[in-house]
Amino acid sequence: QSAQILSAYFERYHPGAWATEGEAGTKAGGDRGRGGAGAGMNREEAYDVLGLAPGATDDEIKAAHHRLMSKIHPDHGGSTYLATKINQAKDFLLGE
DSSP states (O other), X not given: OHHHHHHHHHHHHSTTSOOOHHXXXXXXXXXXXXXXXXXXXXXXXXXXXXXXXXXXXXXXXXHHHHHHHHHHOGGGTOOHHHHHXXXXXXXXXXXX
């Protein structure tokens, strides 16, 4: 269910700017780099990606990251792009 929510979110806010592994073999644009912590991400987007309310604790952020990554990790047929966004959101919020 979380993967569907993230997919709908990215399709709404970034239409045509991303593709799942099965659709294009890589994310749109061919950029494989992660960039810095939360590259191009703001606090509101980071919370949205992780499905958290602003002010979530570090433990809640880590738990949400773990839950989402276990569902959509590329090694399990998920999207590289979505996994990257989830990692960026966690890194941004935790200041890593």
